[in-house]
Amino acid sequence: MIETATPTKARNYALQASAAMLVAVVFASITFNIFGYPLTFILAPFIVLFLWPNGADPVISYFGIFVTSLILDVLLGDPLGGWPLIFLPFYVLMVFFGAGRDTGFGETWLNFVFWMVAFIGFFALGKVVRFIDVDLPSLLKLGVMTIILFPLVYFVKSQMRNVLVSEDGA
Amino acid sequence: MIGRGSGFQKRRRNSRLVFIALFLLSAVFYLASIGNDESFKGSRSNIEGVGAKLLTYLTLPVRGFEKLVADAGNRWNAHSENERLKEEVSRLSDTEARLNALSFKLSRFETILNVDVGSDIPETKIAARAVSENDGPFAKTALINVGVKQGVSKGDAVMTIDGLYGHIIRVGNSSSRVLKLVDLNSRVAVISKSNGARAILIGDNSQFPTLSYISSQAEWEDGVTVMTSGDDGVLPMGLPIGIVVTENEIRKVKLFADRNFVDWVWVYPYEPINTPEEDPAPETTDDEIVIDDAAGAESPSASIEEDALEPPLQ
Known part of the structure; x- marks a missing residue:
């Protein structure tokens, strides 16, 4: 990845993204009751990781992801360290492939769908070879929910970026 | 660049x-x-306590909106619901009368036989709100907003109005973590209500946990009610769990507490029976051997103690 941001901007990007990750983590731990049917968005932090700013300081980003993932572990009652083991490599993959680079809404969304399918496929394979014990129907349902949620987060991010850029005077 | x-x-x-x-x-x-x-354990319980409080406040507007929607639905169905409840009340009045008669009969038998076969289910229960329910791919747990301060302890059963929901695996000051029956790590000793057959209910992250360690002679037909047996020494006997269903020749249990959304639950504080090793009797000495002079016979305990003191026969 080629860095194009100044150190100050890179730090700010990383801090803003970490804050967004924290919001996503809290959001992920809330169960919504829609007409008696529970809806959870446990995989919502994946959207934030996918849309993580390209020029963000990697060290701060790693720490931000690590801490917020541990919080998610605690809030969900999962084994401590489980979500950081998933989120950190996912973030590295996103940076390496430049996956979340904004190429227009439609293409970015399709790109996200591809990565979600790859993620679920990885766990499905893990279950088949008995490496990971995971509730696949639940994972599939959560994946679909996250894909549906993506446009909303994308829209919010675009709006936030407009506000922040105009504040910078750029 | x-x-x-x-x-x-x-x-x-x-x-x-x-x-x-x-x-x-x-x-x-x-x-x-x-x-x-x-x-x-310590740091995790503390963070969970903060998390439970935070989520309680954060979900207030969400729950408020949900209540608004639910209230509108209830008002819409009020008339038909009222009719249904009237029918249920008339049916339950008869059941209550029969229950009272049986209860009276049972207490008479207990008095005659000098035994107490009363229910293990505790009389007191602690109401709690499930502030966060995790139905994720890796664990099936819930966070409730009561803890040690309210009298909750590890292992306590957690019920919904329909049936057993899970049990407490971690307790903080004002929050606790509940392991749901469907979780992969859940193991509960169960009994068939119809014939007393025993089994272990094992969570497998699916909607219906599996009945395992079933005796070859035991009959677990579809529709049989399953409840806790108390054999595990952790949960009280008689908590309703669900009914047996067979899927691909595997006996599973359709949980009573399989309502899609759980908000309020009850924690049943239960004092499990300790093993003799955990709860040893105070040591007795020779001076404590009591001879019942008035009856002209030794008390059973004295006789055992004295037998033990005699040298074995050669």
Whole structure:
């Protein structure tokens, strides 16, 4: 990845993204009751990781992801360290492939769908070879929910970026 | 381009090291957490306590909106619901009368036989709100907003109005973590209501947990009610769980508490029966042997003690 941001901007990007990750983590731990049917968005932090700013300081980003993932572990009652083991490599993959680079809404969304399918496929394979014990129907349902949620987060991010850029005077 | 010089290379190397260090640290946390859950017990309970409070406040507007929607639905169905409830009340009046008669009969038998076969189910229960329910791919747990302060302890049963929901696995000051019956790590000793057959109910992350360790003679037909047996010494006997259903020749249990959304639950504080090793009797000495002079016979305890003191026959 080629860095194009100044150190100050890179730090700010990383801090803003970490804050967004924290919001996503809290959001992920809330169960919504829609007409008696529970809806959870446990995989919502994946959207934030996918849309993580390209020029963000990697060290701060790693720490931000690590801490917020541990919080998610605690809030969900999962084994401590489980979500950081998933989120950190996912973030590295996103940076390496430049996956979340904004190429227009439609293409970015399709790109996200591809990565979600790859993620679920990885766990499905893990279950088949008995490496990971995971509730696949639940994972599939959560994946679909996250894909549906993506446009909303994308829209919010675009709006936030407009506000922040105009504040910078750029 | 900015930062393409040695500074950039140094930062890039540092970031790689940070990633590897954090990844390894996560792996250590994970292995410690699944190997010995007690390792982070204190700090984890504290964070869960803060999390429970935070989520209680954060979900207030969400729950408010949900209540508004539910209230509108209830008003819409009020008339038909009222009719249904009237029918249920008339049916239950007869059941209540029969129950009272049976209860009276049972207490008479208990008096005659000088035994107490009363229910293990505790009289007191603690109401709690499930502030966060995790139906994730890796664990099926819930966070409730009561803890040690309210009298909750590890192992207590957690019920919904329909049936058993799970049991407490971690307790904080004002929050607790509930392991749901469907979780992969859940094991509960159960009994068939119809014939008293025993089994272990094992969670497998699916909607219907599996009945395992079934005796070949035991009959578990579809529709039979399953409840806790109390054999595990953790949960009281007689808590309703669900009914047996067969899926691909595997006996499973359709839970009574399989309502899609659980908000309020009850915690049943239960004092399990300790083993003699955990709860040893006070040691007795020879002076404490009581001879019942008035009856001209030794008390049973004295006779046992004296027999034990005699040398064995050669």
